[in-house]
Amino acid sequence: MLDATSQATRPEHAPSDHPAIPAEKIGILLANLGTPDNYDYWSMRRYLSEFLSDRRVIDYPAWKWQPLLQLVILSKRPFTSGAAYKSIWNEEQGESPLMTITKDQTAAISKVMQGKYGDRVMVDFCMRYGNPSTRSKLRRMVEAGCRRILFVPLYPQQAGATSATANDAFFRALMDEKWQPAVRTIPAYFDHPKYIEALAQSVERTYAQMDTKPDMLVCSYHGMPKRYLMEGDPYHCQCQKNTRLLKERLGWDDSRICTTFQSVFGTEEWLRPYTVEHVAELAKAGKKNIAVIAPAFAADCIETLEEINEEIRESFEEAGGERFTYIPCLNDEPAHIDALCDVIETELKGWIEPA
CATH class of the missing domain: 3.40.50.1400 (Rossmann fold)
Structure with missing residues (x-):
C-alpha cells in the first residue's frame, strides 16, 4: 500500500503551541465486503454476527431477527461456514483469499497512482465487516493529512446490501472526525x-x-x-x-x-x-x-x-x-487494475492532476 504520510509541521504564522499539521494530500480508500480473522468458531461467529446484523443485508425487524440470529443461526452456522473457509484458507499468510487478493489489488493500484501523482495521494483498503475496519482506515488517512478522500467500494453493480452499506459505514465513520475531509464515492462501474x-x-x-x-x-x-x-x-x-x-x-x-x-x-x-x-x-x-x-x-x-x-x-x-x-474473478489482473484505475481517475478530476 502506498503510504504518503509525511512529517507534520506547524503552520506558518501559527503560535508556538499550535499542533503540527501533516501536509495535505488525497486519500483513495478501497473497500471490500470483509472476512473473518480465522475460521474457528468464535472468529466466525463475530464476523457472521456483524454481517447478518446489517439492516441493509437482512432488513427484518430487530426484535424478530436478532433472537433467531443469536440463539439459533449463530449456534450452528459458524461451524459450517468455518469448514467452508478452512477449505480455501491461505494458510501460508494466515488469511482468507479475499484478504490476500484485496492486498494485491491495493498494491497494484497504489503503484499506478504513485506513478501519476507521487506522494500527493495515499492508497489503502478497508473491509465493511471484520478487519481492517472502515473507521480505523479513515482515521489513519485523516491523521496522515488527507483532506479529500475518494471512497471506492469494489462492487461493479450498485446494491443496497453491498456498495450502499459500505458507503453507510464510511459516512458513519466520518461522524467521529472533528476535521472532516471532503469526500466522494464512485458510481457503479459494471458498464465501464x-x-x-x-x-x-x-x-x-x-x-x-x-x-x-x-x-x-x-x-x-x-x-x-x-x-x-x-x-x-x-x-x-x-x-x-x-x-x-x-x-x-x-x-x-x-x-x-x-x-x-x-x-x-x-x-x-x-x-x-x-x-x-x-x-x-x-x-x-x-x-x-x-x-x-x-x-x-x-x-x-x-x-x-x-x-x-x-x-x-x-x-x-x-x-x-x-x-x-x-x-476466476478478475482479481489483480492487469486489465482489471487498469479498469479500476480509470474509474478512480475519473472521480479524482478537479481534485488532482498527474504530476
Missing part, C-alpha cells in the same frame, strides 16, 4: 468499457485453452430477495445489462450465455433463476459442458472458491454434467 473488456478477455483466455468450447457461459451474480428489486434496488437490472454487454463484446447470441443468481438465504423468494438449480437444468437439457463466471465479485472469495467451485459444480455433475469450468 474497460471493465467489460477485462471480463471478455478472461473468458477468451479460458476458452482458448480448451479443446471443446463450453455449451453455455453462466454469469452467476450474488443473489438478493426479489422484494429488494420491487422496492427500487437497481442491482438486478445492472446484472442483466452487464451480461448483455459482455455478450455483445464477445460477439455471441443469447444461446451461449445466461444470467443466474446464487447464495440464496432464508425462505422468501430471491432473484431467479438460482444458479445451483439452473446448472442442473442445463445438464439435464443436454448442455454437458459449461463455464461459470462471477461478474459481481471483484475478488475471489468464499462465494466463488467454495460455493461455485464446489456446491454449484456438484449440482451440475450430479445432474449429468460432464465438464464444469470456473473462470
Whole structure:
C-alpha cells in the first residue's frame, strides 16, 4: 500500500503551541465486503454476527431477527461456514483469499497512482465487516493529512446490501472526525468499457485453452430477495445489462450465455433463476459442458472458491454434467487494475492532476 504520510509541521504564522499539521494530500480508500480473522468458531461467529446484523443485508425487524440470529443461526452456522473457509484458507499468510487478493489489488493500484501523482495521494483498503475496519482506515488517512478522500467500494453493480452499506459505514465513520475531509464515492462501474473488456478477455483466455468450447457461459451474480428489486434496488437490472454487454463484446447470441443468481438465504423468494438449480437444468437439457463466471465479485472469495467451485459444480455433475469450468474473478489482473484505475481517475478530476 502506498503510504504518503509525511512529517507534520506547524503552520506558518501559527503560535508556538499550535499542533503540527501533516501536509495535505488525497486519500483513495478501497473497500471490500470483509472476512473473518480465522475460521474457528468464535472468529466466525463475530464476523457472521456483524454481517447478518446489517439492516441493509437482512432488513427484518430487530426484535424478530436478532433472537433467531443469536440463539439459533449463530449456534450452528459458524461451524459450517468455518469448514467452508478452512477449505480455501491461505494458510501460508494466515488469511482468507479475499484478504490476500484485496492486498494485491491495493498494491497494484497504489503503484499506478504513485506513478501519476507521487506522494500527493495515499492508497489503502478497508473491509465493511471484520478487519481492517472502515473507521480505523479513515482515521489513519485523516491523521496522515488527507483532506479529500475518494471512497471506492469494489462492487461493479450498485446494491443496497453491498456498495450502499459500505458507503453507510464510511459516512458513519466520518461522524467521529472533528476535521472532516471532503469526500466522494464512485458510481457503479459494471458498464465501464474497460471493465467489460477485462471480463471478455478472461473468458477468451479460458476458452482458448480448451479443446471443446463450453455449451453455455453462466454469469452467476450474488443473489438478493426479489422484494429488494420491487422496492427500487437497481442491482438486478445492472446484472442483466452487464451480461448483455459482455455478450455483445464477445460477439455471441443469447444461446451461449445466461444470467443466474446464487447464495440464496432464508425462505422468501430471491432473484431467479438460482444458479445451483439452473446448472442442473442445463445438464439435464443436454448442455454437458459449461463455464461459470462471477461478474459481481471483484475478488475471489468464499462465494466463488467454495460455493461455485464446489456446491454449484456438484449440482451440475450430479445432474449429468460432464465438464464444469470456473473462470476466476478478475482479481489483480492487469486489465482489471487498469479498469479500476480509470474509474478512480475519473472521480479524482478537479481534485488532482498527474504530476
